[in-house]
Amino acid sequence: MSAATGSRWLRRAPGRARPGERRKRFDRIADGALFGICALAALLSAAVIVAIGYQVIHGAAPAISKFGLSFIYETTWQPNFGVFGAGSLLFGTLVSSLVALAIGAPIAISIGLYLSLLAPAGVRGVIGPLVEMLAAIPSVILGFWGILILAPFVQGTLEPWLHDTFGFIPIFGAPETTGASIFTASLILTIMVVPIVASISRDLFLAVPREVQDGASALGATRWEVVRGVVLPSTASGVVAASLLGLGRALGEAIAVTQVIGAGAAINASLFKTGDTLASRIASQFPGAITQLHIASLYYLGVILLVIGLISNLAAQWIGRRFDYRRLAR
């Protein structure tokens, strides 16, 4: 294709050997126009972020002026009485996402290791795309699967077992009668986090120079010791950045969490109780919200979510930039 383009060009070349003055001017204008349009598009994409911040804060303004910062830690949420507070939602968001990350990150890093160091080339070409496909499943379908398939299993098998075995730790309390719980939501979030972290960490591990690993092997290190001593230390900050990106994804997931978390109002030590998250509260109540204060409070949740999400994203960027893996490859 590139060759064909080239020859078409050569044929045209004699015609443009002596370009007319008009054509030159036209070219200059067109160059400027192309630059202008492209710059405008880039500016627009930056403007969208600013506009999102502005609109969400603007929408939250009534709630911000009514509740102030105490909104963030107040735990009462009673739309009928016009009392709103994000405390329990903030708690649910952080707990469900952190549990998801605690389960998901080790699995995802192991998958990254398997795909980059262990798997034979043929298997790698199959399993890699399959893991990435996990990220392509729409969250609404994952949530639906969560309600009907995962939740009964969690409630009937997993939670009783964990409760019986580790019940002395308060987070493994008695299971609820339905499978809807923060724990189920965490498991669904885990499924969403794993492919993101796995594919980034695979790319990181692949960029670790072959010679360094071979050097370690030559010194008698076993495969695990190569990973532990060379691969992981040299990619550590990249892996942390990948996990933060995964965390950002988990924090902001609304739909699937709404479907499985059970919309509880209280803060419980047990993971097996129902709860709710910022994003899922917006998704479940926004379509039915009528009073201005209720809508504004939901926007306020959005503001909090936006701030947490931006922090985790920027932290990922910052940590990721401190460790540029292309530097290693050189």
Next chain:
Amino acid sequence: MSTAAFDPTAPLTPSGNLRRRRAVSRVAEYGATGAALFAVAVLGAVIYTVLSRGAGALSFDFLFSGTPTGIGPAILGTVMIVVAATVIAMPLGVLVALFVTEFAGERVTAASRLTLDLLNGLPSIIIGLFVFALLVEFKTQSGFACSVGLAIIMLPLVARGTQEVLLLVPGNLREAADALGVSRWRAVLTVILPSAMGGILTATVLAVARAAGETAPPLLLSSVFSGKEAIFNFFGEAVPNIPVTIFTLSEEGSPDGFTRAWGASLVLISFILFASLGARAMHARSLRKMSS
């Protein structure tokens, strides 16, 4: 790799812990393999459930007729919304990528990259809130508002994908164009974009696959349907779509509704999986073409 002090005079006898180190390594290998298989098993479980439960719901009537028996309007609506979102996002994304690769200096490139990453990391529900405040509040929900929301989700995906493939366009093509005295815009339109076309389409298809399944924006922007059959006022009323259909049916909790939700899930998931598989194949082909 023990960090104990190295003693060159120590006799070279195998210490007893070699067996233990081998075992640890073996366990780690099995663990990593197991994790990969586990992820594939979860994917298999989800897809199997959708296939086995959704297949029963599929019928000509289900795919083409309106509510309550079928999801015809939802399929049509999703297609309309996603097509409109693509029409907005694809040119913008390509232009942003062109700006970054062809015109911008190093600092602007870094800033633009950060912008796209932040945009990509935004929770989709926030985008829903934003477009609601922009286009829906004090007016009505509309398919168009939903398209705008999905376009914001697609923009960074298209831009990043295009950017990557533009960087792969061989430098000698650009140099040849410069050597022939071709102006920048002609070079971009007739040389660079055509040779990057495969990659641009791949990125767009992947973005479409992502957008088609997004539920949070449609839930806020296009979810209160009039129940009409297939004639939509795209700019003035909510347009039925598959994700919201699945969501509402799954929250209702009637067995009959569940069956229809599985059917709708099957339609959606097969579209998405085929689109991403197709994009992957296309990507491999265009890479091969570019390297040859």
